[in-house]
Amino acid sequence: MSVTVRATTLDGVKLIEPPTRFEDFRGEYVETYNEDLYRAAGITETFIQDDISVSHRHVLRGIHGDDSTAKLVSCLAGRFYLVVVNWNPDSPQYRQWESFTLSDRNRLQVLIPPRFGNGHVVLSDTAIFHYKQTTSYDRGRQFTVLWNDPTVAIDWPVPAPILSRRDRGLA
Numbered sequence: 001m002s003v004t005v006r007a008t009t010l011d012g013v014k015l016i017e018p019p020t021r022f023e024d025f026r027g028e029y030v031e032t033y034n035e036d037l038y039r040a041a042g043i044t045e046t047f048i049q050d051d052i053s054v055s056h057r058h059v060l061r062g063i064h065g066d067d068s069t070a071k072l073v074s075c076l077a078g079r080f081y082l083v084v085v086n087w088n089p090d091s092p093q094y095r096q097w098e099s100f101t102l103s104d105r106n107r108l109q110v111l112i113p114p115r116f117g118n119g120h121v122v123l124s125d126t127a128i129f130h131y132k133q134t135t136s137y138d139r140g141r142q143f144t145v146l147w148n149d150p151t152v153a154i155d156w157p158v159p160a161p162i163l164s165r166r167d168r169g170l171a
């Protein structure tokens with residue numbers, strides 16, 4: 001059993017395949033995190049909080065991040081289009097983004113370092129967005145990048161997503 005870790009176009013952002021997926025007549029079993037195996041694969045972050053959000057089709061959450069939190073994102077159910085944006089003005093990749101489609105079929109995960117924003121739009125009836133994070137939640141520390149920020153110019157598969165007031169730039 002080993003974790004498969006691939007680099008992406010964004011320095012520090014990694015695409016991960018979990019170590020185990022067992023299917024039988026009852027369904028499926030997946031180890032979504034295993035400290036020993038992930039550390040051996042170079043995922044050395046210490047996660048101290050787990051979160052889920054459950055969203056309906058075409059809900060878009062984000063783009064949010066902060067300067068100190070790393071996240072390991074998974075899709076527990078359904079399918080969503082995840083965007084990660086470099087939000088470090090000192091980086092040569094500042095404002096560059098990449099997208100990933102995570103689902104309960106491909107079981108792919110994405111490791112997002114600090115100083116990156118992430119947002120996702122749901123492509124199934126419902127989706128469960130899960131992440132492990134390396135800090136405790138602190139709303140005051142977060143930044144928001146508007147999903148349609150013209151200086152980032154993200155190509156979303158949903159032209160008119162369902163957004164919170166914050167994600168519409170109203171809060």
Ligand SMILES: Cc1cn([C@H]2C[C@H](O)[C@@H](COP(=O)(O)OP(=O)(O)O[C@H]3O[C@H](C)C(=O)[C@H](O)[C@H]3O)O2)c(=O)[nH]c1=O
Pocket residue numbers: 051053061062064065118119120137142164
């Ligand atoms: C993030 C978070 C939120 N909450 C509470 C605060 C609110 O009462 C409620 C909803 O929070 P919010 O509207 O900020 O949730 P999202 O808009 O989905 O934001 C999150 O989703 C984007 C895509 C992220 O990756 C961020 O971690 C996070 O900002 O949950 C908590 O109690 N703990 C938490 O860690």
